[in-house]
Amino acid sequence: MDNDLRINFMWHLIWDYRGELIQGLWTAVAVSITALFLSLFIGLVFALAKMSRFAFFRGLSTIYVNIFRGIPALVSVIWVYFGWSLLFGRNFTVYQAGVIALTLLYSAFFSEIFRSALQAIHKGQREAGMALGMTRIRIFRSIIMPQGLKIAIPNIGSMYIGMIKDTSTFAVIGLAEVVRVTQTINSQYFQPFVLYTAAALLYVAIAFLVDYIFKGFESTITYPSNGILYRFLTRKKRAHIQKLVDANS
Amino acid sequence: MTGSNTIISLRQIKKSFASTEVLHGIDLDVHAGSHTVIFGPSGSGKSTVLRTMNLLEKPNSGSICFENREYGPGLDSAKLERGKPLELRRRVGMVFQQFNLFPHFSAIDNIAIPLATVTGISKSDARERGAIELKKVGLLPWAASYPSQLSGGQQQRVAIARALSIDPILMLFDEPTSALDPELVGEVLAVMRSLAESGMTMVVVTHEMNFAKEIGDQHIFMEAGNIVATGDANFFDNCENERARQFIGSVL
Numbered sequence: 001m002d003n004d005l006r007i008n009f010m011w012h013l014i015w016d017y018r019g020e021l022i023q024g025l026w027t028a029v030a031v032s033i034t035a036l037f038l039s040l041f042i043g044l045v046f047a048l049a050k051m052s053r054f055a056f057f058r059g060l061s062t063i064y065v066n067i068f069r070g071i072p073a074l075v076s077v078i079w080v081y082f083g084w085s086l087l088f089g090r091n092f093t094v095y096q097a098g099v100i101a102l103t104l105l106y107s108a109f110f111s112e113i114f115r116s117a118l119q120a121i122h123k124g125q126r127e128a129g130m131a132l133g134m135t136r137i138r139i140f141r142s143i144i145m146p147q148g149l150k151i152a153i154p155n156i157g158s159m160y161i162g163m164i165k166d167t168s169t170f171a172v173i174g175l176a177e178v179v180r181v182t183q184t185i186n187s188q189y190f191q192p193f194v195l196y197t198a199a200a201l202l203y204v205a206i207a208f209l210v211d212y213i214f215k216g217f218e219s220t221i222t223y224p225s226n227g228i229l230y231r232f233l234t235r236k237k238r239a240h241i242q243k244l245v246d247a248n249s
Numbered sequence: 250m251t252g253s254n255t256i257i258s259l260r261q262i263k264k265s266f267a268s269t270e271v272l273h274g275i276d277l278d279v280h281a282g283s284h285t286v287i288f289g290p291s292g293s294g295k296s297t298v299l300r301t302m303n304l305l306e307k308p309n310s311g312s313i314c315f316e317n318r319e320y321g322p323g324l325d326s327a328k329l330e331r332g333k334p335l336e337l338r339r340r341v342g343m344v345f346q347q348f349n350l351f352p353h354f355s356a357i358d359n360i361a362i363p364l365a366t367v368t369g370i371s372k373s374d375a376r377e378r379g380a381i382e383l384k385k386v387g388l389l390p391w392a393a394s395y396p397s398q399l400s401g402g403q404q405q406r407v408a409i410a411r412a413l414s415i416d417p418i419l420m421l422f423d424e425p426t427s428a429l430d431p432e433l434v435g436e437v438l439a440v441m442r443s444l445a446e447s448g449m450t451m452v453v454v455t456h457e458m459n460f461a462k463e464i465g466d467q468h469i470f471m472e473a474g475n476i477v478a479t480g481d482a483n484f485f486d487n488c489e490n491e492r493a494r495q496f497i498g499s500v501l
C-alpha cells in the first residue's frame with residue numbers, strides 16, 4: 001500500500017490545478033512588483049541620505065539599513081501582519097502585509113545597491129556638469145543617476161528574484177501565493193513530490209523571465225546599444241541627429 | 250586694481266586640503282583676449298589655481314573678481330557685489346585632462362543636453378548648436394557616436410566644443426593633452442590654436458612648451474603653491490628665474 005502511494009505520481013494534478021497554481025504565481029508577482037517599486041523609491045531616498053553632508057541623515061540611513069537587511073522575510077511579515085495591527089489598531093490585508101514586509105527588507109538592500117552604484121561614478125562627471133553651469137539637481141538627474149542606474153540594474157534584477165522567492169514565506173499569514181496554493185492542494189492528495197516540483201518549476205520559470213527582462217533593460221541603456229528597444233525608443237532622436245549632420249555637412 | 254580689460258583676477262588666494270596648505274596666496278590677473286600659460290612641476294598647485302577660477306575649488310581665503318562680482322571668502326578692500334558660483338560657471342568653460350565626456354550621451358548630446366538645461370533652450374535647438382560646434386572641431390560626422398567609440402583626441406575635441414557651446418568669455422584648460430597618445434596631441438592643439446587666434450581668453454596648464462611659447466602672452470611658473478616667476482611672450486628667451494629655466498630645460 002505504502003509502496004503504491006509512493007510510486008503513484010499523480011502528475012495530472014499539475015494540469016488539473018493549473019489555474020490555481022498560475023493564480024498563486026500571479027499573486028506572488030503582484031505583491032513583489034508592488035514592493036519592488038516602493039523599495040526602489042525608498043532605497044534611493046536612503047542611499048541619498050547616506051551620501052548626505054548631514055551626519056543626522058547618514059546615521060538614520062545606516063541604522064535603517066542595518067536593521068532591515070538583517071530581518072528574515074518570515075519574521076518581517078508576521079511582525080507586520082500580527083504585530084503592527086496591535087500597534088496601529090488596524091488590520092492589514094495579507095496582501096498589504098506582504099508588500100510592507102518585503103518593502104522594509106528590500107529598501108535596505110536597494111539603498112546599499114544605489115549607494116555603491118552612485119559612488120562608482122567618477123567625480124569628473126559631476127565636475128564636468130558643474131563646469132558647464134548645471135545645477136546640482138540637474139547633474140544628478142541627467143548625469144549621475146542614469147549612469148548609476150546602469151550599474152545597479154543587474155543587482156536590482158537578482159534582488160527582485162529574491163523578492164519573488166521570499167513571497168513563499170507569506171503562506172504563513174495565508175497569502176494565496178504559490179506555496180500556499182501548493183499546500184492546499186497537497187493536503188487533499190498528499191502528492192508532495194509532484195506538487196512541489198510544480199512549485200519549484202514555477203519559481204525557476206519566473207526567475208528566467210525576470211533575468212531576461214532585466215538583461216533587456218540593461219542592453220537598452222548600454223551605450224552604444226544595439227538593443228531593439230533602444231533602437232525603437234531613440235529612432236526619432238537618431239533621425240534628428242542624422243538630419244542635422246546632413247544639413248551642416 | 251581691476252582694470253577694465255581684466256577678465257578675472259585672483260587676490261591672495263589660499264587653499265588647504267585637510268590641514269595642508271597647497272596655495273599660499275596667489276595673485277593673478279587675466280586680461281581679455283590674453284593667453285595665460287601656467288606651468289611648473291607636478292603637485293605645485295597648477296590645477297588647483299585653475300579650478301579656483303571656476304570655483305570647483307573653494308579657496309580658504311582670498312578673493313576672485315569676475316565681471317564686477319566677487320567670489321570666495323573675499324578681501325576687506327574689495328567693494329564688489331557678491332556673485333553666485335553658477336553665474337560665474339556659466340561664463341567660464343573648462344576642459345579637463347581626462348575629457349570627462351558623459352559616456353551615456355552621443356557626441357552631439359554631450360553638447361546639447363547640458364546646453365539645453367543651462368540655457369533653457371529646447372533640446373532640438375540645442376542639437377542644432379551642437380552640430381555647429383562639432384563642425385568647428387571637425388567632428389560633425391561623429392555626431393551620433395558615443396565617447397567610447399571615439400579616440401582620445403576626438404573626445405577632447407568634443408569636450409572643447411561642449412565647453413564652447415555655452416559661449417564662455419574665458420576658457421580654462423587643465424593639461425588637455427596629457428592623457429593623449431603622442432600622435433593625437435596635434436589635433437587637439439590645432440583646435441586650441443585656432444581658438445586662441447579667434448581672440449578667446451584662455452588660461453592653459455600644459456607641459457607642451459612649444460605650444461606654450463607659441464600662444465602664450467603671459468607665462469606663470471609655479472612651484473610648491475607659489476607663483477615664483479611670471480613673464481610676457483618673450484619669457485622663454487629671457488627668463489631670469491633659475492628654477493623656471495631649469496624646468497623649461499627639462500621638459501623642452
Ligand SMILES: Nc1ncnc2c1ncn2[C@@H]1O[C@H](COP(=O)(O)OP(=O)(O)O)[C@@H](O)[C@H]1O
Nearest residue numbers: 266267271289290291292293294295296297298
Ligand atoms: N582633492 C584634493 N585633496 C587633497 N589634496 C589635494 C587635492 N587636490 C590636490 N591636492 C594636493 O594639492 C597639491 C597641488 O595639487 P595640484 O593643484 O593638482 O597640482 P598640479 O596640478 O600642479 O600637479 C598637491 O600636493 C596635491 O596632492
Ligand SMILES: [Mg+2]
Nearest residue numbers: 295296297424
Ligand atoms: Mg594638475
